[in-house]
Amino acid sequence: MYLITHKEVLGPVTKLFVVEAPEIARKAQAGQFIILRVSERGERIPLTIADYDRAAGTITIVVQELGKSTQELGTLETGDALASFTGPLGRPTEVKNYGNVIVVGGGLGIAPIYPICRVLREAGNHVTGIIGARTRDLLFWEDAMRSVTDELIVGTDDGSYGRQGVVTTPLKELLDSGTQYDAVWAIGPAIMMKFCALTTQPYGVRTIVSLNSIMVDGTGMCGACRVVVGGRTRFACVDGPEFDGHEVDWDLLLSRLRIYADLEQVALEAYNSARAAS
Amino acid sequence: MVKKSSLPRHEMPARDPAERRHTFDEVALGYSLEMAVAEASRCLNCKGPSCVAGCPVNVRIPEFIAALAEQDLWGAVEALKDKNSLPAVCGRVCPQETQCEAVCVLARKGEPVAIGRLERFVADWERMQGMRIPEPAAPTGKKVVVIGTGPAGLTAAGDLAKRGHSVTMLEALHTPGGVLMYGIPEFRLPKDIVQAEIDYVRKLGVSIRCDAVVGKLYTLQELLQDYDALFLGTGAGLPMMLNIPGENYNGVYSSNELLTRTNLMKGYLFPEWDTPVKVGERVAVVGAGNVAMDAARCSLRLGAKEVHIVYRRSRDEVPARAEEVHHAAEEGIIFDFLTNPTAILGDEKGWVTGMRYIRMQLGEPDASGRRRPVPIEGSEYEVPMDTVVMALGTQPNPIVFTEADALTRTRWGTVTANEANGRTRMERVWAGGDIVTGAATVISAMGAGRIAAGDIDAYLADPSGPWWVEPAAEA
Ligand SMILES: Cc1cc2nc3c(=O)[nH]c(=O)nc-3n(C[C@H](O)[C@H](O)[C@H](O)COP(=O)(O)OP(=O)(O)OC[C@H]3O[C@@H](n4cnc5c(N)ncnc54)[C@H](O)[C@@H]3O)c2cc1C
Ligand SMILES: Cc1cc2nc3c(=O)[nH]c(=O)nc-3n(C[C@H](O)[C@H](O)[C@H](O)COP(=O)(O)OP(=O)(O)OC[C@H]3O[C@@H](n4cnc5c(N)ncnc54)[C@H](O)[C@@H]3O)c2cc1C
Ligand code: FES
Numbered sequence: 001m002y003l004i005t006h007k008e009v010l011g012p013v014t015k016l017f018v019v020e021a022p023e024i025a026r027k028a029q030a031g032q033f034i035i036l037r038v039s040e041r042g043e044r045i046p047l048t049i050a051d052y053d054r055a056a057g058t059i060t061i062v063v064q065e066l067g068k069s070t071q072e073l074g075t076l077e078t079g080d081a082l083a084s085f086t087g088p089l090g091r092p093t094e095v096k097n098y099g100n101v102i103v104v105g106g107g108l109g110i111a112p113i114y115p116i117c118r119v120l121r122e123a124g125n126h127v128t129g130i131i132g133a134r135t136r137d138l139l140f141w142e143d144a145m146r147s148v149t150d151e152l153i154v155g156t157d158d159g160s161y162g163r164q165g166v167v168t169t170p171l172k173e174l175l176d177s178g179t180q181y182d183a184v185w186a187i188g189p190a191i192m193m194k195f196c197a198l199t200t201q202p203y204g205v206r207t208i209v210s211l212n213s214i215m216v217d218g219t220g221m222c223g224a225c226r227v228v229v230g231g232r233t234r235f236a237c238v239d240g241p242e243f244d245g246h247e248v249d250w251d252l253l254l255s256r257l258r259i260y261a262d263l264e265q266v267a268l269e270a271y272n273s274a275r276a277a278s
Numbered sequence: 279m280v281k282k283s284s285l286p287r288h289e290m291p292a293r294d295p296a297e298r299r300h301t302f303d304e305v306a307l308g309y310s311l312e313m314a315v316a317e318a319s320r321c322l323n324c325k326g327p328s329c330v331a332g333c334p335v336n337v338r339i340p341e342f343i344a345a346l347a348e349q350d351l352w353g354a355v356e357a358l359k360d361k362n363s364l365p366a367v368c369g370r371v372c373p374q375e376t377q378c379e380a381v382c383v384l385a386r387k388g389e390p391v392a393i394g395r396l397e398r399f400v401a402d403w404e405r406m407q408g409m410r411i412p413e414p415a416a417p418t419g420k421k422v423v424v425i426g427t428g429p430a431g432l433t434a435a436g437d438l439a440k441r442g443h444s445v446t447m448l449e450a451l452h453t454p455g456g457v458l459m460y461g462i463p464e465f466r467l468p469k470d471i472v473q474a475e476i477d478y479v480r481k482l483g484v485s486i487r488c489d490a491v492v493g494k495l496y497t498l499q500e501l502l503q504d505y506d507a508l509f510l511g512t513g514a515g516l517p518m519m520l521n522i523p524g525e526n527y528n529g530v531y532s533s534n535e536l537l538t539r540t541n542l543m544k545g546y547l548f549p550e551w552d553t554p555v556k557v558g559e560r561v562a563v564v565g566a567g568n569v570a571m572d573a574a575r576c577s578l579r580l581g582a583k584e585v586h587i588v589y590r591r592s593r594d595e596v597p598a599r600a601e602e603v604h605h606a607a608e609e610g611i612i613f614d615f616l617t618n619p620t621a622i623l624g625d626e627k628g629w630v631t632g633m634r635y636i637r638m639q640l641g642e643p644d645a646s647g648r649r650r651p652v653p654i655e656g657s658e659y660e661v662p663m664d665t666v667v668m669a670l671g672t673q674p675n676p677i678v679f680t681e682a683d684a685l686t687r688t689r690w691g692t693v694t695a696n697e698a699n700g701r702t703r704m705e706r707v708w709a710g711g712d713i714v715t716g717a718a719t720v721i722s723a724m725g726a727g728r729i730a731a732g733d734i735d736a737y738l739a740d741p742s743g744p745w746w747v748e749p750a751a752e753a
Contacts, residue, residue, distance in 0.1 A: 027494070037452060041544070041552055042552050044543070084488065221534055263554035263556065270549040
């Protein structure tokens with residue numbers, strides 16, 4: 001059993017959990033993820049390590065409630081326990097001093113980019129952050145992000161907070177500004193990462209994305225997470241999750257993310273009617 | 279008096295094929311005590327029993343069968359478990375027809391003694407009584423870590439605990455048992471039987487830590503700082519694909535994914551259990567081993583209307599256990615022999631719509647001694663299909679090898695180990711099971727775990743002497 005030592009509500013559908021996992025905390029690095037199960041009958045859900053505290057022995061995750069599993073997770077409170085918690089999985093972010101870097105976090109992607117900004121900054125990079133979400137309710141961690149970036153641009157698609165518009169607009173402005181940028185990280189929904197990669201491609205700036213393909217074991221054993229990068233099939237859980245965004249077959253990823261769309265709906269409806277009944 | 283050899287072998291009672299197509303309940307129902315004793319009485323109790331030599335771990339077969347015939351069931355348990363720590367499992371999944379039963383003297387004239395079914399009966403009887411936990415030896419103060427909780431690891435851990443060592447097992451998944459839990463389906467190997475074996479190992483004092491991916495959470499080097507000896511039993515979990523066009527369409531599974539979703543995650547109980555699994559009306563399973571049979575029979579139970587086994591060789595080369603092929607055929611699985619996929623076809627939304635096949639014929643024998651299948655030119659054709667499962671074999675998953683360069687590996691990705699004692703080229707590291715042999719059998723993994731445990735025990739008592747001695751070349 002893995003104890004939740006702290007819960008924070010970051011927005012109507014965004015929850016933060018600090019989980020006691022000293023061994024994982026000792027090994028965790030930016031860019032990696034964990035897989036948890038809420039209950040014995042639960043799915044194995046992959047979530048990025050949003051922060052780790054080696055001294056306290058804890059891992060922080062931030063979850064956006066989408067379907068059954070993430071909604072059920074959202075109902076847990078401080079003092080509750082998770083059925084399983086496995087990690088750290090995937091390869092860490094490749095950290096070095098690139099020079100000037102832009103780090104883009106879209107929606108829930110703000111959580112995974114936070115530790116990446118921190119380690120990139122510690123490695124001597126000048127870090128420009130861009131965070132955005134559909135609407136104000138989905139934004140979080142603005143202050144935390146300020147503390148790990150040299151500049152931060154904040155916006156919402158609907159203009160309810162910060163600059164109005166999608167994250168690719170300020171991204172393009174920076175690339176056009178005359179400053180030389182050496183690398184870009186873009187993490188968020190697949191469609192947002194795709195458009196960030198398309199935006200940077202003409203500038204030839206290396207762009208790293210973190211692929212959120214559907215996973216089961218997360219150790220390279222099932223191949224559920226297959227993606228195609230540079231024409232080759234890769235397993236996102238062990239070969240990634242970070243890949244060169246200019247090489248990713250985005251349409252394949254987007255299509256594979258929809259494999260279970262109908263059954264996810266069935267699960268959610270069953271969950272909601274069970275909740276309504278109790 | 280009737281000659282024993284002319285008495286017919288007792289058929290295994292089985293659930294009706296029409297009924298079992300729709301349920302994950304166990305297919306083979308097991309002998310009654312009466313049937314078991316009658317079948318045991320067929321055994322001639324040969325002086326020089328060839329069945330013992332036919333068993334990869336030399337189970338004392340005539341002895342356990344003789345005890346059973348005399349209704350001395352605890353005596354049968356003792357003789358059986360002397361060499362086999364997992365008889366309830368092996369009695370259900372061993373390929374007896376190519377091992378002990380193949381060389382049974384009765385097989386020459388008629389039908390062999392149903393050794394596997396008797397093994398299962400004795401083990402099931404023991405479980406009903408409540409397994410007896412032996413008194414462990416006095417603690418030795420030595421610590422051993424066993425990585426992987428499949429048959430190799432469970433056997434090594436149990437044996438070491440009985441000898442007084444403190445044993446910790448590490449398992450990557452959230453449930454121990456290895457392939458017995460995630461691969462082999464409920465209808466062939468009920469999971470409560472596997473869990474009973476795991477409980478037994480726990481009761482011997484072994485501590486099992488799940489959710490621990492070695493290579494990520496710890497490296498082998500780190501573990502060697504905390505433990506006196508390390509046993510690697512991480513199996514062969516990396517799926518192979520065919521590398522043909524279309525393999526990433528929605529609806530193409532590796533057998534590992536289909537079986538893990540179905541068995542470990544209990545996808546067949548969705549939505550009471552959360553993990554979905556999806557098969558269409560027409561399913562093609564590529565390959566013809568046990569894994570392929572399991573994938574095909576699971577697909578049927580998950581609601582497919584038409585399930586094909588697609589195999590490039592002929593019926594004679596099918597590697598699966600005879601019983602599985604028989605059960606699969608009874609359930610209505612269609613076998614497409616001498617057929618090889620050349621492409622998977624899909625629609626613009628990315629879903630599988632069909633397969634392109636080429637017909638094969640058997641040519642000259644290849645390195646394995648089997649006739650090599652060769653494509654018949656111009657014989658390509660297409661068939662509609664909704665789901666494709668690749669069951670082409672597996673290799674060891676390299677995730678465990680982080681910073682373990684001292685561990686030499688073959689070009690098939692398997693770890694080099696001395697079969698006589700389980701030692702690898704890395705000091706204080708033993709290995710056994712599929713990680714050494716590549717995908718093989720439960721009994722051979724069990725046997726390798728047992729051999730390694732014996733050597734670990736001897737080494738912990740006296741670690742002097744050279745670590746690695748080149749195994750003698752086979753004559
Ligand atoms: C490496 C990685 C890191 C991730 N990090 C985060 C994170 O930090 N915070 C966060 O909120 N989400 C993260 N996700 C996504 C998260 O795992 C899914 O949102 C979650 O599994 C959905 O489960 P559900 O039952 O609530 O929703 P469902 O209704 O089942 O599905 C909603 C969507 O999630 C996707 N999804 C469903 N099951 C899985 C699965 N087993 N694995 C991956 N995706 C799935 C589907 O494509 C679907 O579009 C990450 C995914 C990956 C692969
Ligand atoms: C579908 C299927 C059907 C089969 N049917 C039969 C049959 O009928 N008869 C038969 O004799 N054999 C059968 N086999 C083969 C048999 O199951 C295997 O040969 C046997 O299980 C191998 O045992 P093992 O202990 O070496 O490894 P496994 O059973 O593979 O167990 C290895 C364990 O190690 C864990 N692990 C892997 N990497 C790590 C890591 N880095 N850290 C921690 N843990 C790790 C895995 O999660 C797994 O639990 C079948 C196999 C499959 C897949
Ligand atoms: S999630 Fe199973 S191989 Fe990646």
